[in-house]
Amino acid sequence: MMKAPLIRRIAASLASAALATAALAQAPASDKPIRMVVPLAAGSTVDAVARAIGPSFGKAAGHPVVVENIAGAGGIPGTTQIVRAPKDGLTLGMISSNHVINPGIYKTVPYDTLKDITPIAVIATVPLVLVVHPSVPAKNVKELIALAKAKPGTLNFGSAGNGSTLHLAGELLVSETGIAMKHVPYRGTGPLVTDLIGGQVQLGFVSVSQVAPQIKAGTLRALAVSTPTRSGALPEVPTAAEAGVPGYSFDAWIALIGPAELPKNIVDGYSGAIKIALASPEAQNAIAGQGLMVLNTGPDAAPAFFQAELSKHQKLVKQSGATLD
Numbered sequence: 001m002m003k004a005p006l007i008r009r010i011a012a013s014l015a016s017a018a019l020a021t022a023a024l025a026q027a028p029a030s031d032k033p034i035r036m037v038v039p040l041a042a043g044s045t046v047d048a049v050a051r052a053i054g055p056s057f058g059k060a061a062g063h064p065v066v067v068e069n070i071a072g073a074g075g076i077p078g079t080t081q082i083v084r085a086p087k088d089g090l091t092l093g094m095i096s097s098n099h100v101i102n103p104g105i106y107k108t109v110p111y112d113t114l115k116d117i118t119p120i121a122v123i124a125t126v127p128l129v130l131v132v133h134p135s136v137p138a139k140n141v142k143e144l145i146a147l148a149k150a151k152p153g154t155l156n157f158g159s160a161g162n163g164s165t166l167h168l169a170g171e172l173l174v175s176e177t178g179i180a181m182k183h184v185p186y187r188g189t190g191p192l193v194t195d196l197i198g199g200q201v202q203l204g205f206v207s208v209s210q211v212a213p214q215i216k217a218g219t220l221r222a223l224a225v226s227t228p229t230r231s232g233a234l235p236e237v238p239t240a241a242e243a244g245v246p247g248y249s250f251d252a253w254i255a256l257i258g259p260a261e262l263p264k265n266i267v268d269g270y271s272g273a274i275k276i277a278l279a280s281p282e283a284q285n286a287i288a289g290q291g292l293m294v295l296n297t298g299p300d301a302a303p304a305f306f307q308a309e310l311s312k313h314q315k316l317v318k319q320s321g322a323t324l325d
Contacts, residue, residue: 033064035085037093039078041071045126045207045290046254050094052286053123053277060273063090074098074163074324076109083116085259089266092120097165097252100310104317105163105324113310118262119255119302121274124292126252128169128226129234131211132203133196134218141223141243144203148179156182158201160189163322165252168313169205169226171320173240176247183320196220207252208233209291226250233291253295253309255302267299 036054038047050067058065070078075098085091103109111117130141136155138144148155159167162185174181184201186192189210195201196211197219208231214220215234224243225231227250240248256274258267277283278296287294297305 031063032090033066034058034061034089035091036065036067037078037082037091038067038069039071039075039082039093039095040069040098042069045209045292046094046096048286048290049123049254049283049292052282053274053280056280056283057270057273057277060276061270067094074102074106076102076106080110082257083111083259087259087261087263089258089262089270091259092270093117093257094123095255095257097309097313099255100306100313101163101165101168101317103310104314105322107323114303114306116260117306118258118260118267118299119306120257120262120267120270120299122253122255122295122297122302122305123274123278124254124287124294124296125227126165126254126290126292127208127231127233128166128205128251129208129211129215129231129237130169130173130203130205130223130226130240131196131215131220132223133199133201134221135199136202136221138223139221141238141240141245144223145177145179145244148177148181152180153182155179155203156184156201158184158186158192158196158204160192161185161187163317163320163324165250166192166205167320167322168316169250171316172248172250173205173245175316175319176245205250207291209289212291227293229293231291231293232288251293254292255306271298 036050038050040046047069054065054067082091082093100113103113138147157170159170192204193206193210196204197214205226211220212233215222222234222237224240225237226240230239278294
């Protein structure tokens with residue numbers, strides 16, 4: 001008699017084979033490679049995930065994947081190429097939360113955020129962690145709120161720039177708690193973390209993977225993670241809801257899209273291919289290394305996710321007053 005673990009492994013293998021067969025059956029009828037546009041710089045979290053998933057996704061979909069970075073303007077130039085591509089399934093995009101932020105902070109965006117795309121999968125979320133410089137006397141979120149209310153406007157929080165996810169995470173904290181803080185925008189996360197460690201800015205939300213070493217070393221103090229569940233990389237750090245802000249939930253995310261009106265058979269095939277790719281060792285290592293949480297919301301639920309995220313982020317952008325030319 002076969003042991004239960006072996007039976008489960010065989011069942012998982014058969015399920016993966018079935019998904020692969022379905023994905024191949026519904027792949028575009030061409031031997032050309034899939035062009036996967038990442039509208040962000042090489043080395044970003046989204047880029048790392050695209051490159052880790054690409055080979056396994058391509059194998060399951062029956063096409064090699066070529067990742068192409070088109071950075072700048074919050075991802076608008078790269079996304080423009082995605083939405084204007086032929087509807088043959090050979091141009092896809094690996095995008096971030098910037099997609100639903102941009103309509104609020106840029107005067108013009110040359111496409112409709114919802115109508116001009118086909119959501120294929122929301123792959124993973126990027127947990128953020130609220131950190132403070134050790135000189136800040138607050139040891140937890142409740143103490144931070146009390147400090148901010150006792151001295152309105154004296155605390156400053158940094159971000160990676162006006163309208164960035166890190167900025168909006170801070171704005172949501174302000175909205176949910178009624179505190180007043182000064183926003184200090186930086187040109188990217190690197191300079192922000194440097195000044196957080198140096199004490200030039202007192203607190204901020206940063207992705208878990210970018211400050212986990214500093215938290216462990218004690219050069220930054222973690223008060224809460226932004227997600228509804230705790231991060232596996234920082235299991236001892238409570239969620240913001242657990243720490244005293246019941247309505248708080250915010251995370252960045254990564255999604256796979258195509259141009260609008262992508263045929264359903266191609267979308268379904270790619271959805272199955274993503275499931276296979278996420279189970280690959282390369283994807284698992286990248287996800288763990290970036291501190292991500294797998295979501296893998298499929299094409300049926302992804303449109304509603306995009307709509308809800310657009311509404312939430314546009315409200316926060318309006319509250320923040322952030323604009324970019």
